């Protein structure tokens with residue numbers, strides 16, 4: 008793709024976790040980390056918590072092995088340009104984009120991600136449900152430290168790493184989420200997303216999140232799943248033991264998500280996903296960003 012071509016973009020969000028979507032069906036656009044960071048810059052760029060590059064799975068080396076199951080690969084990047092395995096809000100927005108662009112029909116569709124194929128149910132309007140796979144819960148104890156306070160946390164992997172800390176008051180996270188909270192590098196050599204959680208009622212919690220590569224965001228879908236899975240175990244409701252699916256409402260700063268864990272350990276997430284704008288990059292701005 009040459010810099011003189013008009014490169015399209017769309018802007019979308021899910022519970023105010025916002026993304027710049029870059030359609031690149033044939034995988035021709037090399038997007039270095041610095042260019043992603045420029046695009047996500049809220050003053051000098053379009054602004055976003057991350058970028059979702061839409062590439063045909065068959066055209067991307069990291070997704071070719073998923074091409075039999077999924078036509079499209081979500082190449083997710085954090086706001087600082089770093090690569091992450093998975094983005095739960097992103098995959099709902101990605102599905103909404105595929106419908107919006109006429110690249111998929113309403114109903115069930117499969118999307119390739121670095122964490123594997125994710126199956127999504129998307130209607131013409133309304134919420135989107137995604138099967139997020141099974142959580143991994145390594146047993147090692149984790150401690151999260153922020154502003155001189157420490158909390159024990161649960162290590163949950165939803166394709167990407169999370170540390171879930173139940174706190175007494177979300178205000179304890181204060182403005183300090185502007186400063187990265189600390190978690191042990193030995194447990195998380197590639198960094199970690201950190202959730203601070205309080206109870207709101209039976210099977211109802213609220214969270215704030217510090218995202219690896221993006222800072223504090225208004226929502227994190229994989230984070231909400233990690234929180235629900237940790238709360239399910241804390242509350243003794245593990246569906247593998249009870250045989251009964253359990254649903255938690257997880258409030259985030261940008262809205263609310265429903266997370267269900269099934270007896271087979273699969274986690275499903277339901278929440279909104281919206282496309283809000285579309286346009287094209289200024290060619291000289293993009294050329295400079297890509298240089």
Ligand SMILES: N[C@@H](CCC[C@H](N)C(=O)O)C(=O)O
Nearest residue numbers: 091094095096167227228229
């Ligand atoms: N906001 C996302 C998670 C994005 C990736 C994360 N920052 C990471 O580096 O693992 C979500 O909705 O899951």
